[in-house]
Amino acid sequence: MRKNVLRLVSLTGSMLFALTAHSQDNQPFRLGAIVDMTGVYSAHGGPGMVTAVKMAVEDFGGKVLGRPIEVLSADYQNKVDITATRAREWYDRENVSAIIESTDSASALALQALGQEKKRVTIFAGSATSNLTGKSCSPYGVHYVYDTYALAHGTGRAVTRAGGNTWFFITADYAFGHSLERDTKAVIEENGGKVLGQIRAPLSSPDFSSYLLQAQASRAKVIGLANAGTDTQNSVRQASEFGITQGGQALATLLVFLHDIKGMGLQAAQGLQFTTGFYWDRNDETRKWSQRYFERQKSMPSMVQAGAYSATLHYLNAVQAVGSDDADAVSAKMKETPINDFYAKNGKIRADGRMVYDMYLAQAKTPGESKSDWDLLKILDTIPGDEAYRPLSKSECPLVAADAKK
Numbered sequence: 001m002r003k004n005v006l007r008l009v010s011l012t013g014s015m016l017f018a019l020t021a022h023s024q025d026n027q028p029f030r031l032g033a034i035v036d037m038t039g040v041y042s043a044h045g046g047p048g049m050v051t052a053v054k055m056a057v058e059d060f061g062g063k064v065l066g067r068p069i070e071v072l073s074a075d076y077q078n079k080v081d082i083t084a085t086r087a088r089e090w091y092d093r094e095n096v097s098a099i100i101e102s103t104d105s106a107s108a109l110a111l112q113a114l115g116q117e118k119k120r121v122t123i124f125a126g127s128a129t130s131n132l133t134g135k136s137c138s139p140y141g142v143h144y145v146y147d148t149y150a151l152a153h154g155t156g157r158a159v160t161r162a163g164g165n166t167w168f169f170i171t172a173d174y175a176f177g178h179s180l181e182r183d184t185k186a187v188i189e190e191n192g193g194k195v196l197g198q199i200r201a202p203l204s205s206p207d208f209s210s211y212l213l214q215a216q217a218s219r220a221k222v223i224g225l226a227n228a229g230t231d232t233q234n235s236v237r238q239a240s241e242f243g244i245t246q247g248g249q250a251l252a253t254l255l256v257f258l259h260d261i262k263g264m265g266l267q268a269a270q271g272l273q274f275t276t277g278f279y280w281d282r283n284d285e286t287r288k289w290s291q292r293y294f295e296r297q298k299s300m301p302s303m304v305q306a307g308a309y310s311a312t313l314h315y316l317n318a319v320q321a322v323g324s325d326d327a328d329a330v331s332a333k334m335k336e337t338p339i340n341d342f343y344a345k346n347g348k349i350r351a352d353g354r355m356v357y358d359m360y361l362a363q364a365k366t367p368g369e370s371k372s373d374w375d376l377l378k379i380l381d382t383i384p385g386d387e388a389y390r391p392l393s394k395s396e397c398p399l400v401a402a403d404a405k406k
Contacts, residue, residue, distance in 0.1 A: 028070035029325070031057070031312070032090045032099040034083060034111075035126075037075035040204045040229040043259035044302045045102025045126045051297050052305045053100060056312035064319050072096060076107055078203065083107035084114060091118045097325040098315055102126030102304050103229075105176035112141045119327045121334075123311045126304035128228075128255065129179040130390060133354040137397035140327045141353045142334065145307035146277045148176070150359050150388040151254050152183035154275030158361055158381075159222055159252045160191040167252070168220035169198035170211045170235060172227040180226040180254055196220045201227065208235045209242070216244055228255040233263045240268050257302045261364050261376045269364040269376075275388075276362050278303035278343060279377050285342035300374045310343035311355075347385070352397035356385040 033053045035045045050073045057069045072090060076083040083104070090096035091114075098121040101111055108127035115122035116138040123142045124132055130149040132141060160167075167188055171177040177200070185195050196218045199211050212235070215223040223244070225235050232253055239251055253260075256274040280290035280300045289309075293301045318333035319325050339347030344357035361381040370376060392400050 027067065027095065029064050029067040029319075030070045030072055030090070030094055030096045031315075032087070032094075032096045033071055033073045033101075033308075034076050034086060034099060034107075035073065035102045036078055036104060039078055040231060041078065041103035041126070043263070044229065044257040045304045045308075048293075048297050048299065048301065048305045049100075049102045049125065049308045052293065052301065052309040053312045055293065055296065056309045056316070060313060060316045064316050065323065065325075069316070076101075076104065078104045078107065080106050080110045084110050087111055087114050091120060096120070097319075098123065098330075100125055100308055100311060100315075102308065105129035105132075105179065106174050108132060109136055109175060112136055112138050115140050121315060121327050121330055123308075123315065125308040125311055128176050130183060131175070131179060133350075133352040133390070134396040135398075137352045137399055139353075139399060140331050142311065142331075142349055142355060143353050144311040144355045145303055146275070146359070147354070147389070148180040148183045149390045150277075150383075151180060151275050152187045153388060154359055154361055154383050155252055155254050155273060156184040156187040156224075157191060158273060159250070160188050160193045164222040164250055164252065165191075165193040166220045167193060167195045167222045167224050168215045168218040169195065169224045169226050170208065170215055171198055171200050172231060173200035173202055176228070177226045181224070184224060184226065184254060201231070203231065205231060206234065208238050211235075212239055212242055212244060216242070216247070216249065220249065222250050222252050224252045224254060226254050228257070229260070230263070232256060233260050236264055236272070237268055257304070258300060258374075258376060259302055262299075262374070266365060266367045266370055266376065270366045272364045273380070274362055275383070276303050276360050276377075277357070278306045279360065279362060279379060280306075281375065281377070282360075282379060289342045306343050310339065310341050313341070314339055350392060351399050351401070352392065352395055353399075354389055356389050358385050359383040359388040 033050045035049050036042045074086045100123040103126035105127045108124050121140050125145050128148050130147040132143045169181050171181045253272050253274050261269045318330045322329040335349045347357035349355045360379050362377045
């Protein structure tokens with residue numbers, strides 16, 4: 001009798017295990033896209049980034065490991081507490097395998113720590129702080145599109161070497177702005193320039209007049225805008241209204257997206273130089289993909305949106321290759337596999353999580369040069385990836401082996 005009971009218990013346990021495994025196999029494979037849906041950065045990431053992630057899922061085939069892929073999305077409102085709460089819910093209740101985020105460095109740093117705690121891959125497609133691959137790096141974090149080091153070494157170096165050797169910064173007062181100011185200041189000083197002063201402006205400031213007047217009074221040759229999104233647009237418009245550039249001072253827009261140029265209009269934006277990782281009209285491949293995106297979103301993609309597509313496909317290919325969503329195995333596969341698509345050629349993810357690829361020095365066209373609504377930029381120069389990004393020899397990331405720094 002006892003043997004029969006034990007046999008029944010064993011059989012029941014085996015059936016329950018099989019049913020549980022079968023249930024898990026049939027559950028969706030979930031990705032989380034957390035973005036600014038309506039705020040200062042919504043045009044550059046926002047709903048358009050979610051569209052790009054979904055396009056990547058569709059192009060991959062809609063399934064991975066035999067499971068349908070589901071994309072969850074949320075608005076983090078550029079608030080760290082909302083970001084952390086939603087990400088924990090996704091990991092703990094929704095079994096989300098990876099999160100891709102856009103455009104808020106403070107939230108990105110919180111996601112980096114949480115991803116390491118939960119052992120989940122986190123992809124940063126729009127946040128900028130170079131700390132994500134520096135002292136705050138993680139074995140599961142991938143910084144994919146751009147960072148403050150690359151922006152500084154692109155725009156900051158070009159402007160300083162062209163004669164703009166004295167600067168005054170107007171800086172967004174949070175992690176992104178502080179990081180961008182710090183990295184650009186280092187480049188200015190390396191190239192013989194000097195920073196005369198700086199002022200911090202709250203995120204989403206509607207009026208930059210007092211900040212611009214202080215920058216004007218500094219008599220610096222260059223006013224560095226260490227901000228982004230509608231803050232950059234408002235800064236540039238108001239600087240034009242005050243006649244600052246007409247008075248001989250130059251604006252250095254350290255982070256500009258395609259939609260900023262569109263929002264400002266070429267009359268105000270013409271001549272602005274900045275660093276970007278992507279432009280839709282650069283070659284046949286970028287035009288082909290961007291046209292597909294335009295048909296869905298009714299706008300051309302920013303570098304964040306195009307980068308999110310590329311990063312999502314790279315992640316899904318790694319999952320398929322290793323046969324699991326295990327973060328250690330997937331991260332290793334992502335790092336060992338080169339990235340070659342319309343977005344990046346010979347891209348590589350280093351030990352610190354930085355995706356290294358060529359960046360571009362761009363300039364806003366004049367109204368007379370533009371031939372269509374989205375014909376806004378010209379590419380002035382290509383910045384090789386190994387020059388654009390911080391070398392491992394200068395890394396503060398604890399994951400970087402000592403011999404890599406020699």
